[in-house]
Amino acid sequence: MLVCGTHRGLYRLDGPHDDPTRTAECGRVHEVAPSGDARLAATADGLFRSPDGEDWRPLDGPDDPVSVLAGPETVLVGTGDADVLRARPATDGWRFDPVGDLGAHPHGDRWRDRAPSGAPSVRTLAVHPDDGVLAGLEPGGVYAFGGDFWRRYGGGPRRRPRPARAR
Structure with a gap:
């Protein structure tokens, strides 16, 4: 079974020659992740969970x-x-419990100033064996939580100012 998300909802595909079947109309799907035998989906309509990829139920979690x-x-x-x-x-x-207070990071004002909506999004998450939880922010870069506080992870891309040239 394959579960995939699109801008129209969640779909399930059982075999290579089967047509995908829409299993949930939940708006745009940002990400689908396996959780044991179940699946979780982060969508525009909230967080959803399915034990089988077909029957999706909303979780009472973040909006x-x-x-x-x-x-x-x-x-x-x-x-x-x-x-x-x-x-x-x-x-x-x-x-649902917060993992540290990422929004209180000293770079937080910079993220909010550059985010089109005024709030940066945590676009991707990972776990590193040595550095703990990693969060990729748009805009903002990658940050790591080792148990006490969030810190900038790695150097990230550096932009050097370029002098203006008259043409």
Whole structure:
């Protein structure tokens, strides 16, 4: 089974010669991630979970998920408001706790000034064995959370100012 997301929702494909079947109308799909036997999807209409790729249910979580990363014990969700949340099953649904305070980083004002909507988005998430959680922001670069605070990760691309030339 293959689950994929488009700007029109979620689709499931069971075999190479089958036509894809739309399984959820949930607006634009930003990312789909496996979580054990289930799948999670970060969409324009919120975060969704499916045990089989066919029956999708919304999770009572962030309104603006942009990225999702699922591991064996933890689910991370990046939002369109520069937040990274750790999701855990709870007795009454799911619990979402912040992973540090990425929005309070000293570079935060710079990100907000350059973001078209005024809020940077956490576009991608990864886990590094030595550096912890990595978050790729648009705009903003890559930041790492090692347990205490978020820090800029690596040097990133450097732009050198170029002198203006008259033509």
